[in-house]
Amino acid sequence: MDKTPFTETLYYPILFMIIISVVFVGILAVMFRTSEAKIKANEDNAYQLQIVKLTAKTIASELRLHESDLIANSQDTFKKYIKEDNSQSRKCFVVTASGKELAYCYDIGGNGLWGSMRALVALAPDRSTIIDLAVYSQMETPGLGARIEEEGFRTQFRGKKLLSGDNPTVFSLVPERQATTSDTQIRQITGATITSNSVLRMLKDEIMIIKDQQGTAQ
Amino acid sequence: MTKKEIFIVSAFRENSVWRQILGICSSLAVTNLMMNSLIMGLGVTFSVAFSSLTISAIREYTPRSVRMMVQTLIIAAYVIVVDIFLKANMPAISKQLGPYVGLIITNCILMGRAEGFAAQNKPLDSFIDGIGSGIGYTLVLLAIAVVRELFGFGSLFGIPILGDWWIRWSIMVMAPSAFFLLAILIWIINTKYYKVKA
Numbered sequence: 099m100d101k102t103p104f105t106e107t108l109y110y111p112i113l114f115m116i117i118i119s120v121v122f123v124g125i126l127a128v129m130f131r132t133s134e135a136k137i138k139a140n141e142d143n144a145y146q147l148q149i150v151k152l153t154a155k156t157i158a159s160e161l162r163l164h165e166s167d168l169i170a171n172s173q174d175t176f177k178k179y180i181k182e183d184n185s186q187s188r189k190c191f192v193v194t195a196s197g198k199e200l201a202y203c204y205d206i207g208g209n210g211l212w213g214s215m216r217a218l219v220a221l222a223p224d225r226s227t228i229i230d231l232a233v234y235s236q237m238e239t240p241g242l243g244a245r246i247e248e249e250g251f252r253t254q255f256r257g258k259k260l261l262s263g264d265n266p267t268v269f270s271l272v273p274e275r276q277a278t279t280s281d282t283q284i285r286q287i288t289g290a291t292i293t294s295n296s297v298l299r300m301l302k303d304e305i306m307i308i309k310d311q312q313g314t315a316q
Numbered sequence: 317m318t319k320k321e322i323f324i325v326s327a328f329r330e331n332s333v334w335r336q337i338l339g340i341c342s343s344l345a346v347t348n349l350m351m352n353s354l355i356m357g358l359g360v361t362f363s364v365a366f367s368s369l370t371i372s373a374i375r376e377y378t379p380r381s382v383r384m385m386v387q388t389l390i391i392a393a394y395v396i397v398v399d400i401f402l403k404a405n406m407p408a409i410s411k412q413l414g415p416y417v418g419l420i421i422t423n424c425i426l427m428g429r430a431e432g433f434a435a436q437n438k439p440l441d442s443f444i445d446g447i448g449s450g451i452g453y454t455l456v457l458l459a460i461a462v463v464r465e466l467f468g469f470g471s472l473f474g475i476p477i478l479g480d481w482w483i484r485w486s487i488m489v490m491a492p493s494a495f496f497l498l499a500i501l502i503w504i505i506n507t508k509y510y511k512v513k514a
Contacts, residue, residue, distance in 0.1 A: 105379070110379055111381050115382050118386055118389060118390075119389060125393065126397070129397060136404040137403045137404050137407075140404065144407060239489075240489055242489070289486055
């Protein structure tokens with residue numbers, strides 16, 4: 099009876115596969131653990147920077163500081179003036195300077211053309227007037243719908259009132275290159291009507307949630 | 317074959333994209349910006365070079381019956397290394413490339429090189445072959461991205477080249493343009509260098 103070498107048996111491939119898996123999974127686990135904190139910090143920093151960018155102008159004009167300094171030291175600015183308010187159903191950040199509540203920054207979400215989108219909207223103390231808006235996560239078409247992140251589109255919302263009386267303001271879209279004739283018109287993105295409408299719908303839905311929460315809280 | 321020949325063959329003469337028509341999906345998906353293409357190309361080069369090196373180094377101990385599983389596992393490990401590295405050090409680019417970094421695992425070039433070259437050749441040769449095919453892939457990506465970014469965004473590497481008068485071609489930003497451009501590129505190279513019969 100001749101003996102088959104171990105490498106020819108059925109056990110060898112199984113053993114080999116287990117060893118290879120353990121080695122590589124081990125390497126990846128170590129690598130992930132060592133950079134986990136850095137990845138988390140990157141994400142937090144990007145998020146905080148976004149909030150600071152949206153509210154820096156308001157803080158700057160209240161304290162007579164320079165907006166660019168506040169943004170450059172975004173982490174300090176965030177620590178000093180911005181606090182998370184956990185009592186809200188939407189993630190909410192309260193901007194306080196010299197004892198006054200200057201702005202509320204809400205994390206809101208809605209659906210776009212291809213998937214969900216998330217945005218940060220900074221509201222004045224009346225919780226209706228938009229200080230600034232930024233979509234920070236979306237899955238829209240690059241170059242078309244994804245342009246909702248661009249200055250040209252998002253800065254149009256500055257100073258707009260989301261509530262008219264007790265109801266949400268109804269905004270309408272006009273073609274991109276046309277001038278707006280009233281406060282409730284927004285220039286849409288050419289080739290991305292559905293995405294442009296999604297932003298308006300998100301604001302309309304979310305402002306009612308924010309408003310209802312205030313109504314019950316008081 | 318000398319080391320130089322291995323490189324030239326894998327990067328140009330037997331280029332994975334224009335000669336073997338592999339790795340097409342990612343060539344279409346990430347080529348709307350030069351920077352994305354470059355980082356994607358480097359990610360693929362790193363993954364294919366080191367996975368070829370590792371696969372080649374253990375080729376004599378790998379049982380034939382499980383060799384494909386081993387190759388996939390090794391490729392996946394290196395791709396995850398790239399993904400973690402980008403997330404930790406280049407968060408902006410990592411966000412733009414999105415799922416495509418993870419999808420390097422399914423890029424046919426890596427499996428193709430592993431099976432076609434690394435499984436039969438010495439580790440160093442396999443490493444050079446991997447670098448070569450990665451660079452060949454990067455070149456194709458950049459060639460398509462030059463056209464798409466210039467006409468679609470009026471810029472290169474995010475630096476504005478064409479002024480405000482330029483009307484951006486939306487088609488260049490969307491995936492279909494990459495189909496046309498890749499086809500044109502393959503056509504030009506084939507008729508110019510390979511004397512393809514009609």
